[in-house]
Structure formats: C-alpha cells, structure tokens
Amino acid sequence: MQKPLKILVLEDVQDDVGLIERELRKGGLTFExxxxxxxxxxxxxxxxxEADIILSDHSLPQFNSFEALKLCRRSGVRIPFILVTGSVSEEFAVTCLKEGADDYVLKSNLIRLPNAIVNSLKQKELENERKKSDEAIREQNEELVKINRELDSFVYSVSHNLRAPLMSVLGLLNLARLQEGKEEMNQYFQMMEQSIQKLDNTLKEILDYSRNARKDVDVQQVDIRDIVNDSIKRLLYMEGSEKITKTIDIIEQSPLYSDAYRLLVIFNNLLSNSIKYRDPQKEENFIHFYITIEKQLLTIRVQDNGIGIPSHFLPKVFNMFYRATERSEGAGLGLYIVRETVQKLGGKVDVHSEYGIGTTFEIEIPNKLPGDINV
Structure with missing residues (x-):
C-alpha cells in the first residue's frame, strides 16, 4: 500500500486493540x-x-456493532465494516452479514484478520468501480435516449420547415409567370423573399445547433462588448430592429476567457427573440444587456419589454421546436440552441417573464481564465 491504512477501531478493551495491531503488523500491513x-x-x-476501514467489537457499554453499522450507512460512509468479536453462533454471524457487515473475525482467530481486511478492501474497490461503470452506462443511455428523441423531432420538424418555404416560393413563381403587371410582380417577389429568409434562418439555426453539438469549446480572451455590438450589427436590418432601443452596461472586473463563437450565438438568438416579440402597442421598445465579468464568472442579463411569455409556457420555452406564440415563424430552435450552447460552456440559463410586461434571460457562464482552462 502506498500510504498507511487508516483503521477506526470500535473497542472498549485497549488490550484487545493491541492484539489486533500485532496481528496486522505480522500480516505485513502498514496502518494507523x-x-x-x-x-x-x-x-x-x-x-x-476519514477511515479506510472499520473494525468493531459487537458489544460495548450502551452500544453495539449493529447500531454502529446503521450509523455508518445513514451518514453515507461506505467503507468496509468488519466485526471483530468473541465466539458467536453461526446464526449470529449470518445476521451480521445480512445487516451489512463485510466480514466477521473471531478474536480467538485474529490470524485471519489481515486477509479479511485486504479482501474487504478489494471487494469494496471492485464494487465502487462497478457503480462508476453502471453510472457511466446509465448516463450514456440517457444521452442516447435524448439524442434519439431529439433526432426524431429534428427530422420531422426540419423536413416541414424546409419544405414549406420552398413550396411557397415555387407557388409564387408559378403565379408570377401568369402576371403581367409590375406591381403584382413586386408583391410576389417580396413574398418570395420572405419565404427564402425563413428558410435561410432555419438553415442557420440548424448549423448553429450542429456546430455546438460537435465542435470543441475554443477558449480565448474575448471582448464581450465587441461580441454584443457584432450581434446588433448582424440583426440591424431584421424587421423591427430599428424600432428597439438597445443599451449595453458592462462591469468588467476581470479579463474574459470563453468561446467567442458560442457567445455570439447566444446573443444573436436572444436579440433576435426580443426583436421578433417586441410589443408594438408600447411607445418605446427596448432591450438592455447587463453584463458582469468577474474572475470566476460571466453573468449576462438580457431584459426587454416585449409581449412577454405566459407563465404556463415558461417551463417549455427551451424545448426543441417549441413555439409559445402564434407570432413565431421560425423553426422553434432559437432558445433551445441558447440553452444547449450555455450548457456546452458549463453554464446555466434561466428565464423570467410576465405576459404583457416583458422578459428577462439570466445566464451564468464560468470565466475560463488561464490556468483554470479545462475543456
């Protein structure tokens, strides 16, 4: 053994402890x-x-080994527990093992104790390895179930969302061929452009989803203000963007190290969401970005005064292909991609919304400073 074995002995007779220690030394064990x-x-x-193993006499004043074993298990201690006691009946020995003891050794036969300890430790190690293996298999199975479920939904929804705009464009082209007036033609071309834009947005969402799922996290020092401004510029000509006031507040207590591409995906989707679901009944539409960069954590709060989300829809808004409103024209991937991307960065995202008032997304992502990078 690389280090002394730490043995907790539950015993009221010091001389018996001395006998145990002598047998363990004779057995070649290094211990304390x-x-x-x-x-x-x-x-x-x-x-x-923080013992490695427990050796317990059965009967002590006002206490016994069965109570000790129950205390062990209730406290979450899962180390080997060996009963070291006087002569016992075969029925008592079986009861000890049923109660959860790993072995029992008679004080009249302590020569067997070193081997009992070594075997119990090996058995516990094998049991722990098996539990780890079972847990890994369980997690893999859950991931496979999730992937298969999402893949089925993905195939169905994507086929629908890709074909619908294409069929629309095809129909509009056929109508355009039958028209001679320029005004009617321009109207059809505008409708075709809208359909193509829907198709393009769906393809972009599919690409973001695929990249996030398969591309490794690329940690570099990033300028969060540049990323937010880049997102605003990319969506500058999105319908309704010019009607929303956009403000950025950044508290920068530390340099930020993260994946610039994934951060841009997050901001693009949240900003697009706010623009899409602005409230035209309000005099002023706004979206505020509140960002704090600390040594260990990047905190992002995106707040708007759009139409808001009814409370009964909130638990589902991050689901794949979920649309919470009839105004949704996309594939329903945007917020799902936000959640998956945040999780890929080791963070978490939450949403608070009140229908008719507005929506706030709160995101926490670890700041992967040099020396802490583990991707």
Missing part, C-alpha cells in the same frame, strides 16, 4: 489506528477521521 469506545466518539470519528 484510532480507537473509540462510545457512540458519540464513533459519530465524531466518522465525521473527522
């Missing part, structure tokens, strides 16, 4: 022991000693 002889002492040792 801590002895307790009361319930309170045992509880404190469980919290503070």
């Amino acid at each position: 022991t801590t002895r307790v002889d009361s319930k309170q002492g045992f509880i404190e040792a469980l919290r503070q000693y």
Whole structure:
C-alpha cells in the first residue's frame, strides 16, 4: 500500500486493540489506528477521521456493532465494516452479514484478520468501480435516449420547415409567370423573399445547433462588448430592429476567457427573440444587456419589454421546436440552441417573464481564465 491504512477501531478493551495491531503488523500491513469506545466518539470519528476501514467489537457499554453499522450507512460512509468479536453462533454471524457487515473475525482467530481486511478492501474497490461503470452506462443511455428523441423531432420538424418555404416560393413563381403587371410582380417577389429568409434562418439555426453539438469549446480572451455590438450589427436590418432601443452596461472586473463563437450565438438568438416579440402597442421598445465579468464568472442579463411569455409556457420555452406564440415563424430552435450552447460552456440559463410586461434571460457562464482552462 502506498500510504498507511487508516483503521477506526470500535473497542472498549485497549488490550484487545493491541492484539489486533500485532496481528496486522505480522500480516505485513502498514496502518494507523484510532480507537473509540462510545457512540458519540464513533459519530465524531466518522465525521473527522476519514477511515479506510472499520473494525468493531459487537458489544460495548450502551452500544453495539449493529447500531454502529446503521450509523455508518445513514451518514453515507461506505467503507468496509468488519466485526471483530468473541465466539458467536453461526446464526449470529449470518445476521451480521445480512445487516451489512463485510466480514466477521473471531478474536480467538485474529490470524485471519489481515486477509479479511485486504479482501474487504478489494471487494469494496471492485464494487465502487462497478457503480462508476453502471453510472457511466446509465448516463450514456440517457444521452442516447435524448439524442434519439431529439433526432426524431429534428427530422420531422426540419423536413416541414424546409419544405414549406420552398413550396411557397415555387407557388409564387408559378403565379408570377401568369402576371403581367409590375406591381403584382413586386408583391410576389417580396413574398418570395420572405419565404427564402425563413428558410435561410432555419438553415442557420440548424448549423448553429450542429456546430455546438460537435465542435470543441475554443477558449480565448474575448471582448464581450465587441461580441454584443457584432450581434446588433448582424440583426440591424431584421424587421423591427430599428424600432428597439438597445443599451449595453458592462462591469468588467476581470479579463474574459470563453468561446467567442458560442457567445455570439447566444446573443444573436436572444436579440433576435426580443426583436421578433417586441410589443408594438408600447411607445418605446427596448432591450438592455447587463453584463458582469468577474474572475470566476460571466453573468449576462438580457431584459426587454416585449409581449412577454405566459407563465404556463415558461417551463417549455427551451424545448426543441417549441413555439409559445402564434407570432413565431421560425423553426422553434432559437432558445433551445441558447440553452444547449450555455450548457456546452458549463453554464446555466434561466428565464423570467410576465405576459404583457416583458422578459428577462439570466445566464451564468464560468470565466475560463488561464490556468483554470479545462475543456
């Protein structure tokens, strides 16, 4: 063993502890022991000693090994527990094992104790490895179920969202061929342009989704103001953009290290959402970006006074292909992509909204400063 084995001994007779230690040394074990002889002492040792194994006598004043074992399991301690006691019946030994003891050794046969300890530790290690393997398999299965579910939904929705604009363009072209007036032609061309833009937006969302799912996180020092301004410029000519006042407040306490592309995707989708769902009944439409950069954390709050989201829709707004309003003309991927992108960066996103008042998105993303980068 690379380091001394830490053994917690529950025993009220010091001489018996000496006999145990002598047999363990004869068995070639390197160890250190801590002895307790009361319930309170045992509880404190469980919290503070960080033992590798517990050796317990069965009967102590006002306390016994069964109670000790239950205390172990309730406190979450999962180290081997071996009963070291006087002569017992076969029925008692079976009961000990049923209660959860890993082994039992008679004090009259301590020569068996070193092997019992080594075997129990190996068995516990194998059990822990199996649990880790089972957990990994469970997580992989959950991920596969998620991927398959989203893929089915993705194929259905994308096929619909790609074909509908194409069929619309095809129909408009056929109508345009039958028209001779210039005014009617321009109207049809405008409608075709809108359909093509819808198709283009859907394709962009598919590309963002695919890149986020498959591309590794690329951490570099980034200028968050440049990213927000870039997003605003990209959507400058989106319908309704000119009617929204956009403000940026940045508190920069530290340089920011993150993935510039993914941050741009987040801002593009949130800004596009605010523009799309602005409230034309209000005198002024606005979107505020509140950004704080700390040594460990990037905090983003995007607030608008748009139409808002009814409370019963809020739990679903980050779902793939979900549309919370009839005004939605996209594929329903925007907020899903925001959540997936934030999670890819190791962060979390939340939304607060009141119908008719506005919506606020709150995002927290780790700041991957040099030395902390782990991607």
